[in-house]
Amino acid sequence: MTRKIFLIAMLTSIFILFSASIFKSEKYLNDFSKSYYLSNGFYETGSKNIVTGIYLDYRLFDSIFEASILLIVVSGIIFISTRDDKIL
Amino acid sequence: MNITIIGNLLQILLIIIALTIVLSSDNIKMVIFFSAFSLITSGLYYFNKAPDVALAEVAIGSAIMPLILIISISKQRVFMVVNYADDDFLSSEEGKEGRGYEILASFSEYYKLKLEIHPKEDGEPQGLFTNRSVDLLVEKCPSTNKYLLKGKKSSILMNKLEQMTIDKWDIEVLKIKEGETDD
Amino acid sequence: MKNSSILVCISRILFPFILLFGFYIIINGHVSPGGGFQGGAILATAILITYFIDPERILNLKFLINLEKSSFIIILLIVSLSFLTRGVFFTNFVPIDGEIDIKKIFLIALNFFIGMKVALGLVSVFSTFIKEGGYRI
Known part of the structure; x- marks a missing residue:
């Protein structure tokens, strides 16, 4: 019973925080990065598609680790499927 | 618009x-x-x-x-049986099918599963999450001459199999807890 | 299990066009929407279609995973080339006030290798599933 009460209290507090962050976020919004990418993106990265310019130049660190996550997933699946008898 | x-x-x-x-x-x-x-x-x-x-x-x-x-x-649609009994209890030849094979065939017909019987000589079947995918082990008890069908306790299918074999005196269905069939 | 002849025929016709579309999306990633990941997924779909044509054929998994690893190493090498020219890792290796046409080389090469890597990864995932599942499409 106490678990349910705690769960409901947690969910309502999360809901209140989320709705507060939605309604009060206007004064923190700015379009600095958007206007920067739109004005300088083509000359700094050479890409007409600004999405490619962002994920292959400004945020390349993220893309590399996305690729490494895929590598880890694939090798994990192959490892589990072939060495099954020895693990379990 | x-x-x-x-x-x-x-x-x-x-x-x-x-x-x-x-x-x-x-x-x-x-x-x-x-x-x-x-x-x-x-x-x-x-x-x-x-x-x-x-x-x-x-x-x-x-x-x-x-x-x-x-x-x-x-x-999931394959019902995998591993045969440890030596005689023709599970033989699937045309014309002289074993009694166990008939029971299992009608059982898998009822649930629209595909029956696969692996003999003992194949060793452990290889594959993804191997130990969980064997559904039934068939053994012959040497002392009492009963055929033992060993399956998982958590499987719902085992209850139906127990119902089907309740009037056969030499067939016994054993339900084993998860993790004990791994050997 | 044998596939129906309509499925095999349609798959044979569609296979080169899907392959072409995947390469188009990868190569034109810096001009039009798309890029390495999307094109790689489409290439993987094209290789998936070959299982409809010939269900018995299963690709060599060890070779695929070796290719994937080496393409990941090539990506890391291309990315760290910028340490020699700009002094910073993880950016373009052409200096920031260089020609735009030369900067495109970096984008095309990186898109290409990321696309290869994603396609090989997805292909090895579902060929593992097909091989171990014991189910032929």
Whole structure:
């Protein structure tokens, strides 16, 4: 019973925080990065598609680790499927 | 203007398909509806000016995920039996089928499963999550001359098998807890 | 299990076009929507279609995973080339006030290798599933 009460209290507090962050976020919004990418993106990265310019130049660190996550997933699946008898 | 009308129609269709996925009981139908769900979602992404996300969604969500799910479902439809008994109790030859084979064939006919009987000489069957995928072990007890059918306790199918063999005096169904059949 | 001849025929017709579309999306990633990941997923779908044509054929998994690993190493090498020219890792290796046409080389090469890597990864995932599932499409 106490678990349910705690769960409901947690969910309502999360809901209140989320709705507060939605309604009060206007004064923190700015379009600095958007206007920067739109004005300088083509000359700094050479890409007409600004999405490619962002994920292959400004945020390349993220893309590399996305690729490494895929590598880890694939090798994990192959490892589990072939060495099954020895693990379990 | 037309785009907003199409977008609203697609959103209504998306809600209907999502409810169908949740309420449907057939697995294959569920996978097909999931594929349609991804297709409609990618259309909505396109109308909301995100063509990159739409391309990724239409390739991953409606082609690769359903294939992997269908393979996983089709693996469930096989009823795998490992035969440890030496005589012709489970022989599947035409004309002189063993008694155990007839029981298991009618059982798997009832649940629309595909029966696969592996002899002992094959050793342990290889594959993904091997130890969980053997459904039934057939042994012959040397002291009492009874045939023992060993299955998992958590499987619902075992109750039906126990009902079917309740009037055969030399067949006994043993339900074993999870993890003990691994050896 | 043998496939129906309509499915095999349609798959044979569609296979080169899907392959072409995937390469188009990868190569034109810096001009039009798309890029390495999306094109790689479409290429993986094209290789998935070959299982409809010939269900008996299963690709060599060890070779695929070796290719994937080496393409990941090539990506890391291309990315760290910028340490020699700009002094910073993880950016373009052409200096920031260089020609735009030369900067495109970096984008095309990186898109290409990321696309290869994603396609090989997805292909090895579902060929593992097909091989171990014991189910032939």
